[in-house]
Amino acid sequence: MNVEKVVTRNWGKPGQNTLQGYKQGGGYAQLKKALELTPDAVVAEVKKSNLRGRGGAGFPTGLKWSFVPKDNPKPKYLAINADESEPGTAKDRFILENDPHSLLEGIGIACWALGAHTCYIYARGEFKYPSAVLDKAIAEAYRDGIFGKKLMGKDGFALDVYQVRGAGAYICGEETALLESLEGKKGWPRLKPPFPAVVGLFGCPTVVNNVETIASLPPIFEKGAEWFAKLGAEKSGGTRLVTLSGAVKRPGTYEVAMHTSIKDLIFDAEYGQGLPNGRKVKAVIPGGSSAPVLTADEIDVKLEFDAFKPLQSMAGSGGVIVLDDSTCAVRSLWRVARFYAEESCGQCTPCREGQPWMARLLRKIEEGRGETKDLETLMGVAKSIAPWPPIGLGNTICALGDAGALPVQSFVQKFKSEFEQHIAQHRCPYGDKPWGHYGDFA
Amino acid sequence: MSDLFTADERARFDAGLSELLSHYPADRKRAAMLPVLRLVQSLKGWIPPEAMKLVAEKLETTPERVQEVATFYVMFHTQKPGKYVIDVCTNLSCSLRGAEGMLAYLERRLGTKAGTNGDKYFLRETECLASCGTAPCLQVNEDHHENLDKAKLDKLLETLT
Structure with missing residues (x-):
């Protein structure tokens, strides 16, 4: 590398x-x-x-x-x-x-x-x-x-x-x-x-x-x-600065080639050095938290800007967040949704009302109070802000609407059984202890 | 208005204001809003209502316009904050590396709840602080601390007297 x-x-x-x-x-x-x-x-x-x-x-x-x-x-x-x-x-x-x-x-x-x-x-x-x-x-x-x-x-x-x-x-x-x-x-x-x-x-x-x-x-x-x-690679000149975070041995900010894949970034000795504690990749958010999530099967993709189009995701701002197989998809998404709810500027109705609504529904599901119809409502709200795929169909003045709606739709689509499990079992299958297997504060 | 600033603060405000206004076209004084509010906060620790009136007058706009800005941006304090404002990032990258546990630990150690403004501490959850590769992180009165673990945090807390 x-x-x-x-x-x-x-x-x-x-x-x-x-x-x-x-x-x-x-x-x-x-x-x-x-x-x-x-x-x-x-x-x-x-x-x-x-x-x-x-x-x-x-x-x-x-x-x-x-x-x-x-x-x-x-x-x-x-x-x-x-x-x-x-x-x-x-x-x-x-x-x-x-x-x-x-x-x-x-x-x-x-x-x-x-x-x-x-x-x-x-x-x-x-x-x-x-x-x-x-x-x-x-x-x-x-x-x-x-x-x-x-x-x-x-x-x-x-x-x-x-x-x-x-x-x-x-x-x-x-x-x-x-x-x-x-x-x-x-x-x-x-x-x-x-x-x-x-x-x-x-x-x-x-x-x-x-x-x-x-x-x-x-x-x-x-x-x-x-x-x-x-x-560079294809029509993207130069190199890229990317930030690798979450479940890797060596998180950090790295300058990589455009043709470096997300997989290499996670596992290469010069970059992430793989996951700690023998964990496996569950999902990767490839370009900042607004980028549609990728499953472990989808991470052999170059960091070059156009390479993400077939995956209906984006290279975005180079923020690569790795979730391991011990991490709850619902809880991860709820955390992302809270951010967009907090940061919606309040100008456009679908985003101002929709982002907090999605965060509330995700909390309900994560805390074991979810009902089957909530998943439908969640997807309905997300689609009314910005239907996905493809990227770019948002109904709001700016892309913050899309930024909150894309993660919801991609997570639910790709990890649907996990959402359904939460609802059926009336609890989070991963337990409710604080996160952070890599921290020592718990 | 007269007792908003001490004589020294007044001099620093006036000097800062004239420097900031020189950065913008003469007919665009209002553009200096964010830097001028930051200046007020650096002098007073927060932005009191009478300061909003003063800023409105100096920037040739209305107090409502000033208040609109002061309340839109989370870093502006429109209530007097505690001596130490502690902003803990609990966004995804930090949470994956223990931020929730860190916040709970801080609540225990400081005897306060996140979101409560006290005389000494104002502990808050905040959004991503661009320390994702150096998580978890927090800021104390805007000073940034990253790659935190229990030992580092304990050491930091000792300095907050």
């Missing part, structure tokens, strides 16, 4: 989160190089690299940039989505902590390509330490004359970069809710179209990109778009 390191290339090197350390490794040379190209040539290079959005949707980055209208006289903005909050996902915070200047150099490249003179980095409110590292890096870049009136000394091209910290709302990771929050409002997603590339922050054209996406730009310009495309 020898994988060329891209976004983690600098992690663990001493002083790497300072400007001096970053520059010693050749940092900011790629921004300089990009500034010698025309903005159109930069966009073309990014398109050629097959870089795709690492926030969850996997949308081609260069294509997204090209949606910004050229003839619009309004200012253009870049917003960086550092509001990492999808359960199972812990990757962007490590970029901020270990290598903030890679993100900042990428921001310089992206803003030059887009003609944007202001960038806001919207970081999760809970990221106290990562935000402190980032603030320090931004200040260093200003002091060094990288940001400010002349981007990297480029005459006539100013760039200001500001960090804005959120305040604890999962919904603000949705790009239009993020823009509302940046405008000082509660995070209620906007109807699309118009898309942010046309009408975004303050009504102006805005591109919203994930941290990992933008931090990939300096290596792309260092080694070339073709190198990056070739490093």
Whole structure:
């Protein structure tokens, strides 16, 4: 599993989160190089690299940039989505902590390509330490004359970069809710179209990109778009940062090749090293808790973005959660459902009413009070929010509706007998003791 | 309004406010809402109603707009919290690695129930804190602690005096 390191290339090197350390490794040379190209040539290079959005949707980055209208006289903005909050996902915070200047150099490249003179980095409110590292890096870049009136000394091209910290709302990771929050409002997603590339922050054209996406730009310009495309698989360029959690010997955040399978990630000596205590894989949530669950038979799938389509699931934000054969499917799903019930923003009726309803029904079933009709009701509520499969048929303004409805439908479909067992036996077959065979608090 | 801030707090608020407003277009003062509320909370420990009026005035919006934001985001305290706000992640990845047991242990040790705001402790369940590969985790007054086990937690609790 020898994988060329891209976004983690600098992690663990001493002083790497300072400007001096970053520059010693050749940092900011790629921004300089990009500034010698025309903005159109930069966009073309990014398109050629097959870089795709690492926030969850996997949308081609260069294509997204090209949606910004050229003839619009309004200012253009870049917003960086550092509001990492999808359960199972812990990757962007490590970029901020270990290598903030890679993100900042990428921001310089992206803003030059887009003609944007202001960038806001919207970081999760809970990221106290990562935000402190980032603030320090931004200040260093200003002091060094990288940001400010002349981007990297480029005459006539100013760039200001500001960090804005959120305040604890999962919904603000949705790009239009993020823009509302940046405008000082509660995070209620906007109807699309118009898309942010046309009408975004303050009504102006805005591109919203994930941290990992933008931090990939300096290596792309260092080694070339073709190198990056070739490093990937199919139409997904580069590598992927994934977070492995749950029932594995060695959980953590790993940079893997696009052609690495979920199975390899769990069992390979360099990554998960298999399950502890002789347990077997029961199920895997492959791309953050909103991704439809996979059974043990379905995990021989590449982490590349398009590979999940035949399975009606998604690579999402790279959060791989492993459930072992001693873990109750109903209880796992109830926990996931509670999250979406808690985080529904309240704007659309199917989601606002449906997510808590599903959580209540799952609790009832898990606690042994379930009736046969509850399973039907549960599936009915889920379908009214977003029927599955396929992905993408949601009835709500944003994808949070789908995010809560997809796990319910996939869990019930794939582990139906377990739900029925709970109802028939009036109890959880796995018992009601607290979870966590891997913790020592019980 | 006059007794909301001490003279020192007032000076820090004014300086912070003018810096924050410079980050936004002049006709978009309201955009500074989240950072300004964070500033108030850093000074007072919470966001009292009179502060919402002050923020509304400074950002040229209404107190209702401010309250709407202050109550939408869970990190803003619209009630004065205990000295130590302890946010325990009990989402799936943490629960699979013992978070429920950890929460029960904290309830026993601190003599409080999750969700109850006391003078010393405000112990809460919270949603995923991006420590899934380093679970279980919690935050004390926004300071992050991960890869927790009983020994580490006991050591941490000793510092909460």
